[in-house]
Amino acid sequence: NAGVMQNPRHLVRRRGQEARLRCSPVKGHSHVYWYRQLPEEGLKFMVYLQKENIIDESGMPKERFSAEFPKEGPSILRIQQVVRGDSAAYFCASSPTGMATEAFFGQGTRLTVV
C-alpha cells in the first residue's frame, strides 16, 4: 500500500530551464496539495487540486508556475524558466476527503537551480 510518491527526489536545473515535479497520491485519494519549503523555513502552501480542477492556487507565484492533476496519472508541478530563488524542497500531500487531518505527505523533491 504505497504512500504518496514523488519523483524525482532530487532535480538539478540550470537557470532558464523547466522543472517538472511529479506526485502520485495515495491510491484512491483525489485531493492533492503542493507545498514549498525554502531552506531553514517551514512549508508554505502553494496549490490545492482535486482531480482535473484547481481549487485554490492562492500560494502559487503568478508567473512561471503551474500545476495540474489530470484524470489519469500523477499531479505535475511545472516551473518554467527556473531561477536560483526556486531552489527549495517541494512537497506533495494527498487526502481522500480534502480534510487536513487526513493528509499524507510525500518525501519531497529537492530542486537545485545552478
Added chain:
Amino acid sequence: SQQGEEDPQALSIQEGENATMNCSYKTSINNLQWYRQNSGRGLVHLILIRSNEREKHSGRLRVTLDTSKKSSSLLITASRAADTASYFCATDEGNTGKLIFGQGTTLQVKP
C-alpha cells in the same frame, strides 16, 4: 500570512532531558498538528489535537492546546539522540484541507 510561529527556533539538550517547543497561531482553528522532519527528509505526522481538546499524549509526546491564548506546546520526555530533527506545528485553514505551517524548532539531542 504566517499562521504558526514557533519558539525556540533552536534547542539543544542532553539525552534524557525533556524538550518543550511552543507554537502560536493567529486565527481560529479546527485542529492543530505537529510534524517531525529529519534533515533533508519528508514530514512525519506526530500527533493531532482538536480545538475542543486541551491535552493529548502519545508515547513520549505530550501536546497541549490553549485556544484562548492561541498557542500549543509539544513536550518530548526522556529525549533520545534519534529525536534530533525539526519540529513543525500546522493548523488548518477553514475546511479546505490547506495546512499553515510554523517556521519550526530545530532540536538537537546530544548523546
